[in-house]
Amino acid sequence: MDILTLTGLIVAFGGIVGGMLIEGGHISSLINGPAFLIVVGGTIGAVLVQTPMVVFKRALARSKWAFLPPTVAMESAIEKIVEWSNIARKEGLLRLEDHIQQEPDPFASKALQLLVDGKEPEEIRHILELDMSIREEDDLQAVGFFEGVGGYAPTIGIIGAVLGLIHVMGNLADPSKLGGGIAAAFVATIYGLLLANVFALPMGNKIKSSIKKQTRLCELIIEGVIAIAHGENPRNIESRLQGFTQK
Template identity: 50%
Template sequence: MDKISLFGLLLGLTAIVLGQVLEGGHIASLVQFTAFLIVIGGTTGAVMLQSRSEDFVAGIRLVKWVFVPPQHDFRRVLATLVNWSQQARRGGLLALEAYANSEKDPFIRRGLQMLVDGAEPDMIRRALELEVDGYEERARAAARIWESAGGYAPTIGIIGAVMGLIHVMENLTDPSKLGAGIAVAFVATIYGVGSANLIFLPIGNKLKQHIGMEVRRREMLLEGLYTIANGENPRMLESKLAGFLH
């Protein structure tokens, strides 16, 4: 659990609600279903319109990384690569077949299988580089839906505000309906700007950080597998990949 993400979200929302209370307002005045429907529904529709379906679905699935991030233990990766290098020097590349068969990560399994099959080191590098580039492109496209939502939400909030003011102008002769229209107008703006800056944009930025770390992990594995394919000494491999730890 990424506690700082959860704490940050709660702190931001609490600060807004507490500020409302300290100013003498009521929390209930911030709860407007109509404004919520306009902002969230409109923003979601705009993001869906600009995105591919697979990118939209992947972006929704990635949001779990904000609170339960993937583990990127680079020291453990280095230790694993050194072990594979030692096994390959002792028993040849075929000694890695058992690791390839038991590996759950498709990226690692493919790299190990290419080693076992005797692929040329440069071929292994090119194939894995293409896979890393493809992963990064897909993952960043998925994360961009949250950045897009952060861009659309404030504008949709303004649309909600204008709609509320239109409702007010239509009912100037009926004072009993003015309050509801004005409330929708101002709360829609709060929802638009607040959701963009407290939720959508921070989520997009956090996902980009995790994607960058995952790409870094795959690049480390790529370099390690390439080094093993070249038959270099395990100590040389460890020294070569030490920079990834920093």
């Protein structure tokens, strides 16, 4: 669990609601079913129009990364690559074949397979970098779903406010309904801004951070495997790969 995501949401909503209460407002004034339906339904509908199904499914799968980011163990990966290097140096590349099936990371497993197959270092780099860039691009497209929500939500909120004001204008003959009607109209704007700036955009950026970390891990694996293919000393490989762990 990413404690900062949960803490951030609590602080954001707590600060907004707390400030409103201090000013003498009431939580009930922020509860409006029609406004919620307009903003959430309208925003999701607009984003679905621009989003292919495969990207939508990936976005749903990646949404959990905002709360449960994937583990990116750089030090563990370095230790594993150094172990592979020692085996290759002492017993030959073919001995690494036993580690292919045991490797849980598909990217690392593919890298090992290319190494065992005797591919040239530059060919290995080209294949793995292509695989890495495609994976990163697919995940960033999923982030685009949340960025789309962040872009549309405020505008849909304004639409909800305008619709509410239209309803208010229809009751001009009854001044007692004007104040409450106008307040309810602007609730849609608040929903839109909250959905965009407290939820969608921060979630998208948090997921993007996890994607960058995974890309760095892939780069580490590529450099390590290429070094093994060149027959470099395990100690030199370890020293070089430590640069990827720098914050």
